[in-house]
Amino acid sequence: MIEDEVAIRRFLRSSLDRKEYELVEAENGRHGLQLAATASPAIILLDLGLPDMDGVEVARSIRDWSAVPIIVLSARGREQDKVDALDSGADDYLTKPFGIGELLARMRVALRHAAKLDASETVLEVEDVRIDLSLRQVLRGGVEVHLTPNEYKMLAILARNAGRVLTHRQLLHEVWGPGYESETHYLRVYMGQLRQKLEATPAQPQFLLNEPGVGYRLKA
């Protein structure tokens, strides 16, 4: 949310909290642009009347590098304001005052759109292995490889954090849930199975790598 009025901020914060949205707040344009880049929001609620720059400019800047849905919330009801904002990359425009129900519905629309879009941008390739997170499909040399739920979960987490080392605890927590953080032998078994299915020579892994004493990582 990029919004300077305290009243609106408080109103949205309480409404969105209740719906289990996680809200990150910026009170001016500069800070908003910075957060848009660093917090990777699923959606941006943007006020037009910001203290340091015009909201339309903020929308345009974000559109230079991101397709994240932008919903403009504005006190300006003039038609030209709406046209300008929508043509600058905003996906929707609500005039204050608006009902929280309508805002939430329009947010669902925006998220629906976004879900269909970025489904196509979640593919990772290493060696001759292709991991498609949106299809939940793994290919090796063009041939589909069947993975069990746990195998896939573990690979997906490694893929989403490609290049980074994930600790034993992190992996166990993500795949098996809380309470399993010390069952490190699970990791050895499943890592072995993944290597068996994906590595050319499972005994000398090329990308499913162990960091002794720490955890595992997927070479990018």
Added chain:
Amino acid sequence: MIEDEVAIRRFLRSSLDRKEYELVEAENGRHGLQLAATASPAIILLDLGLPDMDGVEVARSIRDWSAVPIIVLSARGREQDKVDALDSGADDYLTKPFGIGELLARMRVALRHAAKLDASETVLEVEDVRIDLSLRQVLRGGVEVHLTPNEYKMLAILARNAGRVLTHRQLLHEVWGPGYESETHYLRVYMGQLRQKLEATPAQPQFLLNEPGVGYRLKA
């Protein structure tokens, strides 16, 4: 445009003609649904107060087989009307009276979205089976196969997400609605029936595939 009021029809016709949009008109819901399937519009402008059926129903029916952008134009300004329409698959909602400039801007937004998606095929062929979502028709080897409502719903969802794994929860939610997300045995029964009707050897399915512990998918 699906709209029964003559005045609005005339207004939109002249406005859109001038912008070189090609306009196809339906004056009731039934005709609108038919045109939506045959005229393959880039966008649908939908009135809620139609003589023969509710606009929300029209939107829902179209969403069963198409992702075409739907912009609702309505005299109803109540928040709940907006929420219902948007949650039924509409992409935007304008309350009459509206400015033509705003409508055009919102149409541009919708077209922008559609351009990025556009993988909206309504016919899918796998093996000797042909699924036509706009006709609600399934052929096998050129012969029409009769499917019960639930069977068809389930197949349609799989077809619209061809290649992607749909979880048990997703399928149950889409076909049976909220509250049935844990009745996984429904899926087994209906998947069995679909295979019986569509697969050459139901016991060794070629395209209606199970992902053990996760869900099902239709092989593309």
Added chain:
DNA sequence: GCAATCCTTACGCTTTCTTTACAGGCGGAA
């Protein structure tokens, strides 16, 4: 009242998970 469809249940079978056992490699200490 009839036919189609849906829901429910039971059973055998397959896949996956968990657990255990053991072997190899590496580094530090004796």
Added chain:
DNA sequence: TTCCGCCTGTAAAGAAAGCGTAAGGATTGC
């Protein structure tokens, strides 16, 4: 060097969970 402990990788087997199928009863719509 040799031994030991620690961490890691491999294999296999029993337990648990999930799946496919058939069939009968309930429900719905005509």
